[in-house]
Amino acid sequence: MNDQPRRRPAKPHRRPKKDPVRFLAFEALRAVDERDAYANLVLPPLLKKARAKGDFDGRDAALATELVYGTLRRQGTYDAIVAACIDRPLREVDPPVLDVLNMGVHQLLGTRIPTHAAVSASVELARVVLGEGRAKFVNAVLRKVTAHDLDGWVEKVAPPYDQDAEDHLAVVHSHPRWIVSALWDALGGGRAGIEDLLEADNERPEVTLVARPGRSTTEELVKALGEDNSLPGRWSPYAVRMAEGGEPGALEAVRESRAGVQDEGSQLVAAALAAAPVEGRDSRWLDGCAGPGGKAALLAALAAERGATLLAAEKQPHRARLVERALAGNPGPYQVITADGTRPPWLPGTFDRILMDVPCSGLGALRRRPESRWRRRAEDLEAFAPLQRGLLREALKAVRVGGVVGYATCSPHLAETRVVVEDVLKGRGGEPVEAEWIDARPLMSGVPALGEGPDIQLWPHLHGTDAMYLALLRRTG
Numbered sequence: 001m002n003d004q005p006r007r008r009p010a011k012p013h014r015r016p017k018k019d020p021v022r023f024l025a026f027e028a029l030r031a032v033d034e035r036d037a038y039a040n041l042v043l044p045p046l047l048k049k050a051r052a053k054g055d056f057d058g059r060d061a062a063l064a065t066e067l068v069y070g071t072l073r074r075q076g077t078y079d080a081i082v083a084a085c086i087d088r089p090l091r092e093v094d095p096p097v098l099d100v101l102n103m104g105v106h107q108l109l110g111t112r113i114p115t116h117a118a119v120s121a122s123v124e125l126a127r128v129v130l131g132e133g134r135a136k137f138v139n140a141v142l143r144k145v146t147a148h149d150l151d152g153w154v155e156k157v158a159p160p161y162d163q164d165a166e167d168h169l170a171v172v173h174s175h176p177r178w179i180v181s182a183l184w185d186a187l188g189g190g191r192a193g194i195e196d197l198l199e200a201d202n203e204r205p206e207v208t209l210v211a212r213p214g215r216s217t218t219e220e221l222v223k224a225l226g227e228d229n230s231l232p233g234r235w236s237p238y239a240v241r242m243a244e245g246g247e248p249g250a251l252e253a254v255r256e257s258r259a260g261v262q263d264e265g266s267q268l269v270a271a272a273l274a275a276a277p278v279e280g281r282d283s284r285w286l287d288g289c290a291g292p293g294g295k296a297a298l299l300a301a302l303a304a305e306r307g308a309t310l311l312a313a314e315k316q317p318h319r320a321r322l323v324e325r326a327l328a329g330n331p332g333p334y335q336v337i338t339a340d341g342t343r344p345p346w347l348p349g350t351f352d353r354i355l356m357d358v359p360c361s362g363l364g365a366l367r368r369r370p371e372s373r374w375r376r377r378a379e380d381l382e383a384f385a386p387l388q389r390g391l392l393r394e395a396l397k398a399v400r401v402g403g404v405v406g407y408a409t410c411s412p413h414l415a416e417t418r419v420v421v422e423d424v425l426k427g428r429g430g431e432p433v434e435a436e437w438i439d440a441r442p443l444m445s446g447v448p449a450l451g452e453g454p455d456i457q458l459w460p461h462l463h464g465t466d467a468m469y470l471a472l473l474r475r476t477g
Helices: 020-035 039-053 058-073 075-084 095-109 115-129 132-145 150-157 165-173 177-187 191-201 218-225 264-275 294-305 317-327 380-398 418-425
Strands: 207-211 239-242 259-261 284-287 309-314 334-338 351-357 399-409 435-438 469-475
Touching: 020 039, 020 058, 020 095, 020 115, 039 058, 058 075, 058 095, 075 095, 075 132, 075 150, 075 165, 095 115, 095 132, 115 132, 150 165, 165 177, 165 191, 177 191, 207 218, 207 264, 218 239, 259 294, 264 294, 264 351, 264 399, 264 469, 284 294, 294 309, 294 317, 294 334, 294 351, 309 317, 317 334, 351 380, 380 399, 380 418, 418 469
Parallel strands: 284 309, 284 351, 309 334, 351 399
Antiparallel strands: 207 239, 207 259, 399 469, 435 469
């Protein structure tokens, strides 16, 4: 008689089941991390491919989009929570594992997905993309995460506000500390304002369309969208907001470049420059940093209504091609060239109006590009500074006496906004330029909370726009 205990039969090996929605979201997150890609550029082609294969419907696409953007926006908070649930430094967790974990944490704490479904789906994804061993690690960590809701975890992992206000806000609102500090300096005021701003950065922005004057109308866009999916712009007379989202490219006016997708802040900047009073001639306009072409297209349409010509210049050839596409079919005279605004091919005093929307840190568009907050460093601003000053200095030379230059940037950081303008006007780092400020506030009629002027800073939490900055300068000599 054999006294050996009988072995239980081995469980049959089960191949992990690939969830197309979560697998696609993981692919997008890896592209953002590995290739320094932007989610708003990576995700659409992935979704289009999935739809073509028949894997996705509209709800699937919406969930994948939420998983990608929600994970990126809340990465700082989720990193702190994961760090509290593991026994090693967070930097020792491989990035693909951290992506799966953070996406799982987002499902648990940032969505209405049931707890068991969020954990099991995340573990199954880990089996597919990481292997069985790491899937067990993911399972163990996420089980710990289920012990608290988001508020409970934030209370545990964020330092008290009265001990370290900036670090508290950084963890609670998922922004790097240096960005919290910079935004607070630019905004001024107390705790309520900065918290409102940081919360707005973590909200999904509406899709806003622009009806280019003389080529489309807001009425046409509303009719094409349907009344249930359209809202009027808050401030811009050319804006229509998509209430329920959707595919802007499906609209005929957008396909034909008679309309486009454009934040209201950008529309207001272009319209304000076009409305600024100039002395004498008003026939030659320049967009000196025109890529990817949204403001140039609106300026070209406004210029055409007055019989003026727009020259759109862009240094990068691939971005110049985007400008050409945006301006295609514009009825008025325009030209697109590849040129460096710091070494311009045009003569001094050539133009009557110039928009110089300079390259910057992009801290004003963190709602749209949440990954930028983790990619940017404070020292990056030092690299932008000489370029921004050089572009503004050359723009003031290129405009004629009595003409107007609009200095714009999608950043509220003082080092990229008012400091640049003041340095150029005072001749710091170069020859002084004879120019005067124009009060830009009357040129954004109806828009509240524009500050003390003469320049303008828009804010997501106050205006529902990107944090666009505009200074208008008239050349006096």
